[in-house]
Amino acid sequence: MTAGATQPAVRATLEDVARAAGVSLATVDRVVNRREGVRAKTVARVEAAVAKLGYRADVAAARLARGHSFRFAFVLPSGSNSFMTSLTEQVQRTADWLAGQRGFIDIHHVDVFDPDVLASALENLSPAYQGVAVIALDHPRVRAAIDELTARGVAVVTLVSDAPSSRRLHYVGIDNPAAGRTAATLMGRFLAGQGGTVAVIAGSLSLRDHTERQFGFHQILSSEYPNLRALPVIEGRDDSERTRELTATLLARHADLRGIYCCGAGNRGIADALEASGRARDVVWITHELTQYTRRFLVRGTLDAIINQDPGHEARSAARVLLAHCMEEPISHDQERIRIDIFLRDNLP
C-alpha cells in the first residue's frame, strides 16, 4: 500500500505563515491579497513560507470577513413548456442553495421570444444586480441590451440559447449544431441500409437554437446518409395540437416516411399522430429534452432517442459562473461544460 501525499492534520493559518516568515500578519495579508507596498525580497520570503506550510485561505473565514453579498437576476420565459418549467424549478432550487452563500436570485418571467420585450426587460433591470442569466435571443436589440449591461459592469451569462456576438461573459448551454449532428447520426444509423424520407419539425426557425440544430442535422444527413431524403423543415411553433396536425399530414402524404426529427417542443402532438397512424414502430422518431412526456414515449417505444440538456446542471452552472466572476475566482471549464446527453430507453435516469 502506497500512501499518497499526506496533508497536514490541521491547516496552517495566516498567523502560522507570519511566524514562519518572520513578518507581521499585516504583511502576509498584503502579499497574499496582492496589495502593494511590500518589497520584493519580503514578498519572496512570505511566498516561500506559504509554499512550505501549504497555506490555503479558509474560504469560510474569507467570505465571512469580506461580507460581500450578490444579487443575480434570472430572466426566464413566461410561457412554459415542460423543459422551461423544469428549468425554472431548478433555478429555484439553485436559489435556495445560493441563499446560504450570500447569493440572492430573483426570477423574472418575460416573453423571451419577443426581442423588444426581452430587450426592455434587460434594460429596465434594477442596477442592484451584479449578474444576470438570460435565455437570449440573437437579435440586435437584445445584443445591445446585453452589451450595455456588460459595459455597466454587470456579468451576463446566456442560458440555453446564446447571443454569440454579444459581449456576454459566458454561454451556459449545449452546442446546438453538434446536437443536430448527433440526432442525424442516430437517425442515419438506426435507418442503416433503408431508403426513404425524413421530416424535420422545428418550433420556429427564428429561434437560433432550433435553426442550428436543423442545420447540423441536415449537414450530416446529406453528407453521410444519401439514402435518406430530408423534407423541408416544418414549423410547429412548439404547440402540440398544431404539431399533431402537421405530423398527421406528413404521415398521410409520405408513405415512405421513415424518420422524424423534432428539434423543438410539441412532442405530445407527434406521439398522438404517430400512434394513431399505426406506424409508430416503423418510423424512427428522435426529439429533444427529457420530460415526463418524452420519457413515457421513449419507454413505450414510440420515441427512439432523446437528445437532452440537463436543466439542473444548467441552472447550477449559471449560478456558479456568476458567483465565481463576482468573487474573481477562476471557473472549472470541465465542470461547466453542458453535455449533449443521449437517452435511450435503457439509460434513462
Place this chain on the structure above:
Amino acid sequence: MTAGATQPAVRATLEDVARAAGVSLATVDRVVNRREGVRAKTVARVEAAVAKLGYRADVAAARLARGHSFRFAFVLPSGSNSFMTSLTEQVQRTADWLAGQRGFIDIHHVDVFDPDVLASALENLSPAYQGVAVIALDHPRVRAAIDELTARGVAVVTLVSDAPSSRRLHYVGIDNPAAGRTAATLMGRFLAGQGGTVAVIAGSLSLRDHTERQFGFHQILSSEYPNLRALPVIEGRDDSERTRELTATLLARHADLRGIYCCGAGNRGIADALEASGRARDVVWITHELTQYTRRFLVRGTLDAIINQDPGHEARSAARVLLAHCMEEPISHDQERIRIDIFLRDNLP
C-alpha cells in the same frame, strides 16, 4: 414583466431573529439547531420570527464557528489504465478544492483487484479518517472490512465498482447492467436487419461491473435482437496486447462477425486488430470509457459508440457525499446520480 419573489436586500442574522423574538442569541441558537432546553412557547415564538424574517444560516459563518475539519481516504488502484489515471487526477483536483473547505483527502494506491490486499488496506486505514471512498470488490473479506469501518462510524462510499451487500453509505457510479443494456440497444439498432455474430470482450468476469455489463448486454440482445448471435464472453484481462490477439483470432474465425462489445479496457488492442483486418467499417464496435485513445478511434470511425462515466463527476460526487454526511447535511440525489453517457462522434465533449 413579472418579478419573482424578491428576497430581502441583506439577509437577517441570528441577532435580528433574537431581537424580533424578544429572546437572547443563545435561545435562538438552540431552537435553530434543535437542541433541547427551550419551552414550547418560546420555540414557537422564535420559529415565527425565523419565518417572518426569512432567516437562513450563513454557511460560511457556521463552518468557521464549528471549526470542524474532515479527513477522507480515497483508495484507488495502483495499476492504471487510462480511466483510472484520469480518475486519480480528478480526485487530486477535488482534493485541492476541498482543502479550502477544511477537508483533506489522502489518496492511497493499492491493488484493488486482490480482495485480500484491498481488505487489509481498508482494515489498516488510520482511525483519523471520517470517511473513505473505495473502488470496491464484491468479496466477503472486502465486505467485512467495509462493514467494520461503517460500524466504527466511518462513512464509506463505493466508487465506480460497488459492494451492494455491504453496509456502505452510498454508491457513486453507474448502473452497470443498464450500461450493458444500452450498449446492446445501440448494437442491435446499428445492425438493424442484419444477421451475424457479436463478440463480447470483458476484462475479467470476476469483476462485478464487467459481469453486470455483459449480463445486461446479453439480456437485451437475446430478447430484442434474435437476428444477432452472441459468442461466448472472452476475457482480455484489460491488457491491450492480449486483447489484440483475441480480437484478431475472432475476426479470423468468424467471417460473419458484425459487432464487438468491449465492457472493459484493452481498447488499443481491439483497434489494432480491427484496423489491420480491414473490416473496421463493417464491424460495429462499442466500448466503455472516453479516453484519449477511445476518442481517437471514435473520431476515426473505427469505434462506433462509447458508453462513459464521468470520472470528474464521480470524484466530486464522492467528496460531496462524504462531506455532507459528516456535516449531517442532506444530499441532492439528482446531482449525485452518475449518468450513463453515450458518446458518438458528434457529441464528444
Place this chain on the structure above:
DNA sequence: CAATTTTTGAGGTACGCAACTAAAATTCTG
C-alpha cells in the same frame, strides 16, 4: 544631513455563528 517617501509592524474591529458558562426563572419536594 535633513526631508521625504516607501515599507513594515502592531493592533484593532467586524463578519455570523456555535458552544460554553453562569445566572435567572420555574418547578418540585418535604
Place this chain on the structure above:
DNA sequence: CAGAATTTTAGTTGCGTACCTCAAAAATTG
C-alpha cells in the same frame, strides 16, 4: 413556604480572515 433541583435564558468568547489606522523603521532623495 423555604430550599433544592431543574429548566430556561443571557452573556461571552473564539473561529480565520479582511481591512483599517497609526506609528515606527528603512530606504531614497535633494
